[in-house]
Amino acid sequence: xxxxxxxxxxxxxxxxxxxxxxxxxxxxxxxxxxxxxxxxxxxxxxxxxxxxxxxxxxxxxxxxxxxxxxxxxxxxxxxxxxxxxxxxxxxxxxxxxxxxxxxxxxxxxxxxxxxxxxxxxxxxxxxxxxxxxxxxxxxxxxxxxxxxxxxxxxxx
Amino acid sequence: xxxxxxxxxxxxxxxxxxxxxxxxxxxxxxxxxxxxxxxxxxxxxxxxxxxxxxxxxxxxxxxxxxxxxxxxxxxxxxxxxxxxxxxxxxxxxxxxxxxxxxxxxxxxxxxxxxxxxxxxxxxxxxxxxxxxxxxxxxxxxxxxxxxxxxxxxxxxxxxxxxxxxxxxxxxxxxxxxxxxxxxxxxxxxxxxxxxxxxxxxxxxxxxxxxxxxxxxxxxxxxxxxxxxxxxxxxxxxxxxxxxxxxxxxxxxxxx
Numbered sequence: 001x002x003x004x005x006x007x008x009x010x011x012x013x014x015x016x017x018x019x020x021x022x023x024x025x026x027x028x029x030x031x032x033x034x035x036x037x038x039x040x041x042x043x044x045x046x047x048x049x050x051x052x053x054x055x056x057x058x059x060x061x062x063x064x065x066x067x068x069x070x071x072x073x074x075x076x077x078x079x080x081x082x083x084x085x086x087x088x089x090x091x092x093x094x095x096x097x098x099x100x101x102x103x104x105x106x107x108x109x110x111x112x113x114x115x116x117x118x119x120x121x122x123x124x125x126x127x128x129x130x131x132x133x134x135x136x137x138x139x140x141x142x143x144x145x146x147x148x149x150x151x152x153x154x155x156x
Numbered sequence: 157x158x159x160x161x162x163x164x165x166x167x168x169x170x171x172x173x174x175x176x177x178x179x180x181x182x183x184x185x186x187x188x189x190x191x192x193x194x195x196x197x198x199x200x201x202x203x204x205x206x207x208x209x210x211x212x213x214x215x216x217x218x219x220x221x222x223x224x225x226x227x228x229x230x231x232x233x234x235x236x237x238x239x240x241x242x243x244x245x246x247x248x249x250x251x252x253x254x255x256x257x258x259x260x261x262x263x264x265x266x267x268x269x270x271x272x273x274x275x276x277x278x279x280x281x282x283x284x285x286x287x288x289x290x291x292x293x294x295x296x297x298x299x300x301x302x303x304x305x306x307x308x309x310x311x312x313x314x315x316x317x318x319x320x321x322x323x324x325x326x327x328x329x330x331x332x333x334x335x336x337x338x339x340x341x342x343x344x345x346x347x348x349x350x351x352x353x354x355x356x357x358x359x360x361x362x363x364x365x366x367x368x369x370x371x372x373x374x375x376x377x378x379x380x381x382x383x384x385x386x387x388x389x390x391x392x393x394x395x396x397x398x399x400x401x402x403x404x405x406x407x408x409x410x411x
Contacts, residue, residue: 003290004176004183010192010294017196017250018243018298025203026246029226032210039212 127155164368171266171364174288175273175280187281188288195257195285203253225253229397236401239310239408244401247302251295252397258285259356259389263382266363286356286392289349296348299400303344306407344403348396355392359385 131152162170174185206222215223229249237244261284273281285291307316320337321330359381366377 002183003293004181004185005178006174006176006183006185006188006288006290007294007297009184009189010291011298013189013192013196014250014254014295014298017200017254018247020200021203021250022243022246025200025207026226026249028207029203029210029222030230030245032207032212033223033226036212036215 124156127152167368168361168364170280171270172282172287172361173280174282175278185282185288185290187283188285188291191261191283192254192258192285192291195261196254199250199253199257225249232398233401236398237405237408239405241306241404241408243302243306244404247299247404248397248401251299251400252393255286255295255352255396256390256393258291259393261285262287262356262359262363262385262389266360266367284356284360286352287360289353292349292353293345295396296345296352299348299403300341300345303341303403303407306404310408344399348399352392352396355388359388 131148134148175187176183176185178184202218203222206219210219210223226249229252230245233245233248264283266283269283270281282288311319320334321327323333324336325333362381363378366374366381369377
């Protein structure tokens, strides 16, 4: 075992290997690994951001839902109120209309009664005149007189 | 024991002999170098393919494995290296994976590859490159040169000289400071190389010794040792890498 020129051979080999590794092996591998590391980090960050965005969105949704619910119940309440109002108004109108109808019917009735009375009066007068004419025409016949009066009374 | 009748000593020596060309200092251990090249090529090729095909989507199969390695090394560098350098992390990755692969050769049955090699006419084959001191020293010296280069580059020659002469005992003990600094610096490559070499050499030797035992005993010894060795080879690769990172960090820091 002695030191020989093999030493130089080995030194040259070693130097070449170091050069090769430094030039062609290490930089591409390291850059690939660093790139991947960056990619993973970016991916994780993106995932985190997505999660956060989802949380925000969920909070927003909850808020929106609450608002919508409130609005809906408000609208329902308003509608109920409005419907009650409408019903009440309709009832009022109907009552008024009914009373108006009743009033007009009564007025008409009275008019009719008055007219009937007037007619009746005229007719009574005419009948009285006719009765008188007949009485005067036939002289006094009690029986006939009585009969006529009875007929008159029936016509009233 | 494929080359006819062998004594245990011959067997061990055979396993510990490199396939080499050249004489004296100019010997080249072909087996160590070729296996190191193959494993280095395997490392670079597979990681290069993974890097080219890498997508930023969900990683699958081999890409996941490569990314685990890169992430592991990157984290180690971030923890221990307090400077700004494009070199340290790739250097650490190269060291860790390459040394691990070379150490992994230790887990291949000791006789398998030499036997196959002998079938095709290769007389010697030492399979584990990191059991060759030249290989570990080659790596640690390269690291050492990088340490010196970056010390000079980041701190500047003036600061380096000042640091070596006046620390830690002030200007009156200048020679002593310098000596201390030299020992400290040279201990780095030597300890790096010897630690890795020693661990793997000892491990390999124990596998060889187990292989000398009767066949019915071998599984009971080589299995636990192999399992334990999985830990050792990973640990040694990791230690080499961590110390390199720390040394590089020291080179980038001004006191």
